[in-house]
Amino acid sequence: MAEDLPTPSASPPPAANTACGTCVFNNAAQLRALGVDVSGHDHVVALAGNPNTGKSTVFNALTGLRQHVGNWPGKTVTGAEGGFGYRQRHYKLIDLPGTYSLLSDSQDEDVARDFLLFGQPDVTVVVVDATRLQRNLNLVLQILQVTGRVVVALNLVDEAHRHGLALDQRHLARELGVPVVPMTARNRQGLDTLLEAIEQVALGTVATRARRVRHGDDRTEHAVSELAARLRRDHPGLANTRWIALRLLEGDPGIERAVTDGTLDRLSGATPHAVSSETTGT
Template sequence: MGNEYRIALAGNPNTGKSTLFNALTGLRQHTGNWAGKTVALAEGSVFFKDKTIHLIDLPGTYSLFSNSTDEEVARNYIVFEKPDVTLVVLDATSLERNFNLALQVLEMTKNVVICINLIDVAEEQGIHINERLLTNRLGVPVIKISARNKKGFPMLLDTIDRIVTGKIECQPVQMKYPDEIEEKIKMIEPKVRQLVGSHISSRWVSLRLLDGDETLLNEINKRMVPEGV
């Protein structure tokens, strides 16, 4: 799209994700429904360094499995629509709980920014977060912000810009599972890779199939497998 990019916003409910979306896009936004779904879709845009950044506010979820329509919609957008960057919004006062979703996203896609919101509230509570240490351990940029005060926005937008222009290369940490699971992944991943190619993380799909996620398999068949195969 030239100088136009799509950024997906993911996060647990009540992390300030929609506050961030509204603060960045202002009046440049609209709401509709996802195709074939009753889930609301909010899209907006922000202009930065001669680029148009389209923001998609995904439904707030605690995970990206197939337990609800919201989870399927958010998961499918990240996996199949392939936004240029996925921005995961975390609550600075509840990082341990919020990181479950963040780690799931890191398994699904490469270009990720971890956005730690409500940093002002956390600091008032005596919580101090070392974003550089987290960046090193996770392999993707970690930015601290306060969406309601618009604190940290220049660095957040600059980081997104540097990812889409290739100045930052994300290398998400790969989660390690018990040996039994890792062995099963090795067994089925080559076959999964034949099916999905480089379009989707074959490791992540393998994990979801081991977990019995039939809705993901149905979605892959619907979107990626030619008729008659």
């Protein structure tokens, strides 16, 4: 379906394509950590990822804050906020709770999911543990169902290397349809490329072509499409209709609440860039 191909609507001429845009030397020098100052930001960036993947490390590296990084799953239970500047723009960074998925029913996952869905960040950086790629990709694929404006930060590549794992990040980027940035956040390696990718996705200068998974058998696929069409009719301009449709079919109480309390109505009138990904197609 056409709507499955998010084409960032905002913004000017596509510059150089980028998943491989590692070219600019030492961009990190242009990073301005702004700590807790999130005033007057141009873009909102969400930071998602499995627990214990170095999400907090990335957060700290970008914002200059010192959120404690613990080596145990579930360390970050509350979302932190910080700001950073890169080139001419200010970004507000939201550190979402570390989650394995968006589909279970725990409190931390609800926080992450609700923000991605209803907070409509301009860019979502998914921090991925390169040594446990499969498990981390589960989350990436689920997030790609919600938003296409994603940058995958492939963290801990040094550890993967030590464990004898070779990663083909170009292949990964092709498969996922979004930029993949290998990095070692602990040593600030790859930070420059990450910033570059965030900027490009935020400005829409790179076309993310997030893959969508077709669901289950044909009957499911058909039901999802039918309900999604209905949602688009009732709420013109609403993003993520397929995903919302699926959750409604599953009887997700949080999403049902969003339908009844008018959250969806509010979202369908949301800011233009936030709804870009799916409305342009249809």
